[in-house]
Amino acid sequence: MKLSKIRQSHYLLPDNMTKKSFLDTLGQEFVVKQVENTFEKMAILDSFEWALYEHRILAVRHDNQRISLWFDEEDILDPDEAHTIEDINARTQFWWQLAESPERDILKKLLDLRAMYPVYEGLLRTEQFNLMDNDGKILVFCQLITISRPENSRKAVFRMARLIPITGYKAQSKQASELIKSLGGFMPKLNPIDSLLSALGVTPKPFNIKPRLDLDPQMSSREAASVIISIMIDKQRQTEPGIIKDIDTEFLHHYRVALRMVRAAVAQLKEVFPPQDVIELKQRFGALASETNHLRDLDVFILDKERYMALLPPSLRDGLLPMFNDFEQSRTAEVRRIARWLASRAYKQEITELEDRFKNGYSALETHWSEQPIINLAVTKIQKRYKKIQKAAAKITHDTPDQDIHDIRIDCKKLRYLLYFFGNLFNKKQVKIAGRHLKALQDHLGIFNDLSVQAEFLENYLDEIEHKSKKDIMLIASLGGLISSLHTMQLQERERCIDALAVFSNKENQRLFKQTFVLEQGSKKEKGGRK
Amino acid sequence: MKVIASYSIKGGVGKTAASVNLAYASARAGNETLLIDLDPQGASSFYFRIGPGKKQKKGFFFNQKNRLLKNIRGSNYKRLDILPANLSFRNFDIMLSSMSKSKKRLKEMLALLEDEYDLVILDCPPNINLLSENVFNAADLILVPVIPTTLSERTYEQLVRFFDNNSYKKKKLRPFFSMAQSNNKLHRQTIKEMESRHPNFMKTIIEFSLEIERMGVHRDPVLAYANKKSAAQAYRKLFNEVVSSLK
DSSP: OGGGGGGOEEEEOOTTOOHHHHHHHHHTTSEEEEEEEEEEEEEEEEOTTOHHHHTTOEEEEETTTEEEEESSGGGTTOGGGOEEEOSOOTTOOSGGGSOSSHHHHHHHHHHTTOOOEEEEEEEEEEEEEEEEOTTSOEEEEEEEEEEEETTEEEEEEEEEEEEEEOTTOHHHHHHHHHHHHHTTOBOOSSOHHHHHHHHHTOOOOOOOSSOOOOOOTTSBHHHHHHHHHHHHHHHHHHTHHHHHTTOOTHHHHHHHHHHHHHHHHHHHTGGGSOHHHHHHHHHHHHHHHHHTHHHHHHHHHHHTHHHHHHHSOHHHHGGGHHHHHHHHHHHHHHHHHHHHHHHSHHHHHHHHHHHHHHHTOOOSOOOTTTTSBHHHHHHHHHHHHHHHHHHHHHHOOTTOOHHHHHHHHHHHHHHHHHHHHHGGGSOHHHHHHHHHHHHHHHHHHHHHHHHHHHHHHHHHHHHHOOOOSHHHHHHHHHHHHHHHHHHHHHHHHHHHHHHHHHHHTSHHHHHHHHHHSOHHHHHHHHHHHHO | OEEEEEOOSSSSSSHHHHHHHHHHHHHHTTOOEEEEEOOTTOHHHHHTTOOOOOOOOTTGGGTOHHHHHHTOEEOSSTTEEEEOOOGGGGGHHHHHHTSTTTTSHHHHHHHTTTTTOSEEEEEOOSSOSHHHHHHHHHOSEEEEEEOSSHHHHHHHHHHHHHHHHTTOOGGGEEEEEOSBOTTOHHHHHHHHHHHHHOTTSOSOOOBOOHHHHTHHHHTSOHHHHOTTSHHHHHHHHHHHHHHHHHO
16 A cells, blocks of 8 residues: 555664564564575765755665665665666766666766765665564564674664554554564654764765855955855865866866856955955966866866767767877876876965965955945945946947957856855845846856857867878868857857847846845845844 | 456356466556455455454445555555455345445445555456446456366356446456466367457466466465466466556
């Protein structure tokens, strides 16, 4: 019966309980028959962002051979309820390495470009028992699940009994639960995944690259800027181990995003720092970013390999393979170089020094803006940036040079960062709407920009080829095809950008920005805060 | 929710064996399955080691959801429940005849279970009476085991005539050969003749087998204790054929 599934219950058991006492106790009322006993290496998998944990999904790799997924937290570690993905090995990390299945589709959505890797490794023993009457009729299903550390299989770190009642045998299942309680079993207060992780000593730290800032509107502008920069440097630093181990390409991507936000804060809030400091900070953070440019370009190309191939007629596709082989080789070398750089004493010294400067408030001479409330600076900056975009948009025609559109893209990005930093100082609902409109525009501008960056990258690559062999001639033909495809796509995207810009700068959005990013609401919020 | 019946006017033709194994196959395939043992002899319940339900007050069976659910027992297998035979089922006919809309009571009762099960299998007693007519109305598909002998053939044709005379939907009827012996010439001949006369026969033939006879000793479905044997394979095939006919 579909109803009956809900009533299963689990109990945490004392680590020192012996299997004999477990069997003896249940044997007081039931004929106990063990039907399953598996013992295997296990690893709990998740991504750096804890995407599975955040969706209340548990993924366990068994013996490096298969992955079990539980989508319903109540069922975790129940072999009968697991969704299984077979044919994997210890190096399987990405959804695209799995065979096609509905489970893969779910992981694709949750992980995207992220790798999943062990967040805990241990040994898992799963025992299933039938609690029966003398006639051999099963009255309650029982599972005993034990996890121990690899180095000490005898000592349990997690021990759980699960009772699965059978329709029509309610009294017997109650009886079984009383027996389990008499062994010291208790129902955990936390929900199942959390109680498992906490027993294993694993603390999920979901990572999100977007800063969740809740600044006090009256905070001094310099202090606010320091808080923002500190938070972003911290995020940047969290990605470093993943880049060094080359777990997935998102670590470097996020490293760069965090760094870009730091640089945006320095450049856009430059009034709060002495001018010579701004020049110095820009230079130092910029130097960090440019170290990683080449690797990121390679990553983007390699990730898009399938898409590039699809842009070409089948006869030209193979022509591109030597180029991708080249990219893969360069990437391997570049990853190694970046890893060495991040681990180097020079880098560590540089980043710690920068970090320390913002950690406890930035000390330098006062500037005109440094002691003013951040809300004032936020309003000025956001209004100015929006008006700039609006003015530029008004001038756009079909003959406008591409460079002007790129400039607008940069302004939009600056506006986006301002909303990240200061969004919470204003009416949240309205900020969300404004953010959505901006996002729609940025999506088109982003594609437009990517297409031109990619075409340029390919043109540079083309220049470097010494065309002697037939293989190279094929590659040149393929590259020609690809560059012209990208160009056509860019022209189409340009039109979409112009349309989206018109929407973003229309009367309605002008009013929205004017009404949302104002001082009054900020001061209202401040009053509320004081109560 | 779909309802299938395992029904025959004759006894001892393999109705219960089919019910029990199809129910098991259905649960294994992931369906929440209920086997209703309508036969007062309670053979289905016996195979699943479930005693007869408590004796019920007259008339309960067909109208009260809670009391109905209370009598359902989980089997030893996940997703497979049994409504055990009840000795008072003996008086079904008398009980039913005193009710209005007496031929649709079973259908109404099963409607109460709509949210709980994907598939309900009715293991029916061997005769043709008011309860059978309730089954004809309630089932989406009626499986009729037929032993390929002249006598069984006549009984099956009797059933077809009954459907004709009482305007039941004949396309619900899906006979299959049961306890067939491929080395018996007469069986082979009867199968050939009947298949040409009745194109609604299921493709799957359940051969006579000692594995099936041993169900009484094991008290389990063949599929559970002899999963790889040909008898188990035949029931699995029959189940797949049932599933595709229900679509």
